Amino acid sequence: MKKIFFMIFIYIFSSSVFALDKRSIDQDSLLSLKLQKDGIAAGRLGDFELALKNFEQLYKLRQKMYGVNSVRLASPLINIGIQYKNLGNFDKAIESYKKAESLCLNDMGDNNLMLGTVYVNLGNIFRLDGDYNQALEYQKNAYRILKKDSAKYIMNFQDSKYNIGETQLKLGNNKEAIRFTQLNLMTISPQLKPLLYDLIASAYRNEGEYELAELNYLNAINTWIKLYGYYSEGVISEYLAYSSFLMSQKNYEKALLYSTKAKSIVLKFYGEKSTTYAEVQSNFGDYYYLKNSEAGQIDDFRAQRKKYLNEAIQYYQNSIVSLVDSFQIKDPFAEPPLKNVISDIQLVEVFKKKALSMEKLADIYLSEFDYKNSIKYYNASLNSLSNAIDLIHRLQIGFENEDSKFFLSQNQESTFLEAINISYKLYSQTKRFEFIEKAFEFSERSKSSNLLASVKDVKAKEFGGIPDSLMKKENILKGNIASYNSLLFEENHSEKPDSQKVNLYSAKIFKYNEEYNRLIDSFEKLFPQYYALKYENKVVGIKEIQSKISNRQSFLEYFVNEPESKTGKGEIYRFLITKDSVNFSKESVDYSFVNNIQSIHDFLVNPNYLYTKKKDFVEYSVAAYGLYEKLIKPVAKKLNGTSLTIIPHDKLSYIPFDALLTQLPDTSVMNFRNLNYLVRDYAINYSYSATLLYDYFDQKKRSSKSLLVFSPKYDSQESRIDPETAVSYILSPLPGAKDEVKGISKFVSSVSFVDEQAQENTFKEKASEFDILHLAMHTIINDSVPMLSKLVFSKPDQKSTDDGYLNAYEIYNMKLNARLAVLSACETGTGKLQRGEGVMSMARGFIYAGCPSIVMTLWQVEDKSGVKIMEDFYKYLSKGKRKDVALRMAKLNHLNNSDPLTAHPHFWLGYVNIGNPEPLYTSKDVYFVIFLFITLLVVLADWQFRRRRQKRRN
Incomplete structure (x- = not known):
């Protein structure tokens, strides 16, 4: 729950900021002193408009006195930002703080300690806006700067420590928040002590330590009262926090008592248009919503349940009215315009609460066969959720920090x-x-939204008229950020991290991030077309997909809600789209569904596949058929043709659907060759989302050169050290890789770099010139920091500036023109599963860099079988087959020619195609048809000529 303690902020910031400016006060005019004094007084009284007016006049006066670039303007700018923040105008607050930051940096750089005050305030803004990772960066830098003279800037320094603890809590790091906060509890200023008690209480609540949580909530309340009496702003927020806790413990009546206490004093400090008043209303809504659940235990209480839910809905609507400045309608069926919103992140939560209450009410009406009212309330619930999702999109695009975007998605x-x-x-x-x-729109908007936003941003830059010089500057800054992130990761994971280096790298990252964000801000202001394209909130629709697929193609998209426990239930939502039909269905699943996914994955990636036991064969067969029954079988008769495009979700991304079995085999005999794999029936293609697949790549582009192949040399006698983790790897040679290079070169004209020639810098220089990229090499996957996963090239010589590792972040910074990248390396399709985003694999980098189609591996494919599959894949590709069809035919060739051992799925199922499946070359069948057509035309022409000549003779 968000808590905004305005009085504390005003006290801290006004007392410290104004103290900072003493050196200039002696030289200021009497008017300057009066404006400052009046601004302080108005801010402390809560008259933020009057305070803003005074500080703006002070800023203009000092401009005349000292010039527009004087550091003495920083103090009024900080205070202008504080008033804007208190008034809920975060954009204006950030603008003021950024101006102050620029003045401080131009004055003395990091040595101007007023910069720490700027960062404390900026961190608070980003925290209030829900961008917690970005907030943490500012707070850590405030701490670093203010620590240089913590005695002089004691209030700001202490506030930065509190902010770090609270943001850790917001990010879910409860134990770290407790540890850090308790460490500072005895030395913190009295004004901040109740905030620390509240922080500790919330962390204990999240950890399930309810007695300790309640103890600290009561400590916080009592401390507020001792400091400021029973009618203070801090007490309001703490009453609400404690009330929420009591409701979670089903102590509803006591919770109502504390919410009522808060309401009785809230309007003394805030108007009805405020986040705090909205929180009060939301708390009352929570009370009635949760009371509804208790009443629902007795069937006779249906009328009571409806009454409670209507009360909850009304309070949530009141909360919405409080959070939207231009909206006054208290009718729960009225939805506000998403303009002049006081807090986007808080409004998202209230929309969701209102929607859930509407749904519960609709469920009751449905159980009473009152279909009219059930549809009415379901529609209202959907409208509220649609608003929440629009706000989520707005937040996500607006967040500057990538980790914050992932956190929001999750x-x-x-x-x-x-x-x-x-x-x-x-x-x-x-x-x-x-x-x-x-439903399909919601599913699409949830799929890999950050990757989609990144690709959209690239396209917006291409078509938004941004000059190459600025694009180059952006790439340099991104490269600097990535390099220092790599150095920081390496240092943090060393045996004895050097604190001086850690601080230096952190400061460099922060500095370059600041420059990067300023550059992107300038893009948005100076290039309106870029802004419009970047913020466009559009996903591909069902009819658009139908217009782009053939009669022989089917499209399947899934959204999975896994069971939360072994005894719980979950659902699979499935969209089947063919050229002329659509099917939307739901399957109920239990925990065996999760177990089946895990079982198939573990079986396929098991390195001991040569020693598979009959028990393993039976478990795989049962699991593979069990998944088929839930995922495909219910719609099998509705599938058109032999090509399937699948958009998986969550853990489904870890398994190839080819491995599913359409029939449960006779498990008395272990025989992998005769199993009814799904690949026997369909060519299967994958994508992160339909929108990425159909909307964001130029399918007509083609580079002048055909195929670029890399096959590095590895020495099993010499270890290679990952520069970020310092982990030593023995990378065994890949003898089949050279055979693979020769095999694929028979079918497609290629330029090959083998052994020592397969250098990282060569790939960076040449990659953009080719239509197909083929990389037969080792991969190092970093699940902790996916951007530090890497492709391993040949070891460079001592003169080279490259290290032989192509990191994922380096791929993101490349611009590729290839229509296909074949990552015939180990596990290029695996990685950390990021909820709401998918698997963070190497393939994502190639998609971001502009490559619309990737063939990748889900595990370490066996060498010899991999060579043959790749050779056959290129053979069929060169004949004009679709990529998914060519890959299917190559797999079936292997299966049909395999013995009982090499028929094991580990040998041949690891390759998957993700992205655009269309052919790269014109089919020879087309040429044959054209030849027949031309021949027919010649015959007809000859016949016509002979006929006319015969007529003339007659």
Whole structure:
């Protein structure tokens, strides 16, 4: 729950900021002193508009006195930012702080300690806006700068320590938040002590230590009262926090008592248009929503449940009214315009609460066969969720920190699930196509949204008129950030990290991030077309997909809600789209579904595949058929043709659907060769999302050169050290790689770099010139920091500036023109599963760099079988086959010619195609048809000529 303690902030910032400016006060005019004094007084009284007016006049006066570039303007700018923050105008606050930052940096750089005050305030803004990772960066840098003279800047320094602890809590690092906060509890200023108690209480609550949580909530309340009395702003927020805790413990009446206490004093400090008043209203809504659940234990209480839910809905609507400045309508069916929102992140949560209450009410009406009211409330619930999702998009695009974007995706995935669920309920009742369209839109907007936003950003830069010089500057800054991130990761993971180096690298990263963000801000202001394209909130629709697939293709997209426990239930939502039909269905699943995914994955990646036991064969067969029953079988008769495009979700991304079995085999005999794999029936292609697949790549582009192949040399007698982790690897030679190079070169004209010639710098120089990239090499996967996963090239000589490792972040900074990248390296399709985003594999980097199609591996494929599969793949590719069809035919060739040992799925199922599946070359069948057509035309022409000549003779 968000808590905004304005009085504490005002006290801290005004007392310290104004103290900082003493050196200039002696030289200021009497008017300057009066404006400052009046601004302080108005801010402490809570008249933020009057305070803003005074500080703006002070800023203009000092401009005249000292010039527009004087560091003496920083103090009024900081205070202008504080007033804007208190008024909820975060954009204006950030603008003021950034101006102050620039003045401080131009004055003395990091040695101007007022910069620490700027960063404390900027960190608070990003925290309030939900961008917690970005907030943490500012808070750490504030701490680093203010520590240089912590006695002089004691209040700001202590505040930065509190902020670090609270942001750790927001990021879910509860134990670290408790440790850090308790460490500072005895030395913190009295004004901050209740905040620390509250922070500790929240962390204990998250950890399930409820007695310790309650003890610290009460400590926080009592400390507030001792400091400021019973009618203070801090007490309001703590009453609300404690009330929320009591409701979680089902102590509803006591919770209501504390919410009522908060309401009785809230309007003394805030108007109805404020985040704090909105929180009060939301707390009352929570009380009635949770009371509804208790009443629901007795069937006779249906009327009581409806009454409670209507009360909850009304309070949530009141909260919405408080959070949208231009909106006054308290009718729960009225939705606000998403303009002049006081807090986007808080409004998202209230929309979700209102939607869930509407859904519960609709469920009750449905159970009473009141279909009219059930549809009415389901629709209202869906509208509220749609607003929440629009705000999530706005937050995600606006966040500057990549980790914050991932954090938001992970935490808001449940919002998309609920929207799909409500859409399904409405579709089940009405059978209206619009609800399938809505559900599919929500599913698409949840899929790899950060990757999609990144690709969209690249396209926006291409078409937004941004000069090459600025694009080059952006790439340099991104490269600097990535390099220092790599150095920082390496130092932090060394046996004895050097604190001086850690601080230096952290400061460099922060500095370059600041420059990068300023550059992107300038893009948005100076190039309106870029801004419009970047913030466009559009995903591909069902009809658009139907217009782009043939009669022999089917499209399947999944959204999975896994069971939360071994006894719980979950759901699979499935969209099947063919050229002329759409099917939207739901399957209920239990924990065996999760076990089946894990079982198949473990079986396929097991390095001891040569020693597979009959028990393993049986478990795989049962699991593979069990998944087929849930994922494919219910719609098998509706599938068109022999090509499937699949958009998986969550853990489904870890398994190839080829491995599913369409029939449960006779398990009395272990025989992998005769199993009914799904690949026997379909060519299967994958994508992170339909929008990425169909909307964001130029399918007509083609480089002048055909195929670029790399096959490095590895020495098993010499270790290679990962520069980031310092882990030593013995990379065994890949004898099959050279055979692979020769084999594929028979079918496609190629330029090959083998052994010592396969250098990282050569790839960087040549890659953009080729239509196909083929990399037969080792990969090092870093699940902790996916951007530090890497492709391993031949060891460079001592003169080289490259280290022989192509990191994922370096691929992101490349611009590729290839239509296909074949990553015939180990595990290029694996990586950390990021909820709401998918698998963080090497393939993502190639997609971001502009490559629309990737063939990658899901595990370490056996050498000889891999060579043959790749050779056959290129053979069929050169004949004009689609990529997925060529890969399927290569796999089936292996299976049909295998013995009982090499028929094991580990040998041949590891390759998958992700992205655009269309052919790269014109089929020879087409040439044959053209030849026949031309021949027919010649015959007809000859016949016509002979006929006319015969007529003339007659």
